[in-house]
Amino acid sequence: MTEFWNSWWAFFFMLAPFVIGSLGMAMILVMAYRNLDMILDTFPNSEYVQRQKMLWGNSGLYSRFILTSSLAAVALLPKGHIKRGELDENEVRNLPHFIKRRMLIAWWLCFVGMAWLCLAVGLLKLTGN
Template sequence: MNFNVWFETWPLDLQIAFLLAPFVIALSGVAIGVYIACSRHFDSMISAFPKSAWARQRDILGTSSLASRCYLVSSLSGALLFPQHLVRKGVIDADDVSDFPPSLRRLMAVSAWLVIVGMAWLFLAVGLLKLSGAT
């Protein structure tokens, strides 16, 4: 079935919601990451990795600007989703990962997954609309 024909049969409110939802989801994840970067959680996140080579990024980028703080939060959020590979490469220490605060780890995982789901939804929606010839 042609997605364009199927999509156009939806009510306008549902079409708008389908196209805006990935932005709302992904930007919610970004907002959580910015919250972590601007709060006391950032200091506990940095201090939780004393033995890891990942901490060298902090020395290179610094922690004074919001952009560098957000980059550090997002890179570590991604690293904590699947840490096995980075532990094998020696980028992060296994003890640092196991000692990381669970509540902060959960918050960072929620942030990363919201961004991932939002971007996947966006790519799927754009791909379906492009393949159907709607645009």
């Protein structure tokens, strides 16, 4: 097994989660500039969205990125927020499907990248390298 960790395969194996996670983050960044205004217009009466907008703002790179990623997480898993009355169920349904699909892909890329990285570090620790 130590031969593997000294090969180029190991380099690519350890680089892959960063590439995958970066693609997900890049998708969220693109949505922050292309689709954030449309996303915010979709949720005019949702308390959670308005609170996040006040907390993070929507003018700078960092604030737009954080706001978009938090809204993506809520749009993908809205049930808890709907039960608490923080999101309007009709507004969640009105979110354009192409945006919701991009959000889903971006979050899965980030999740897979993180899971792969944890697996790779665990394997590296187990082999003693």
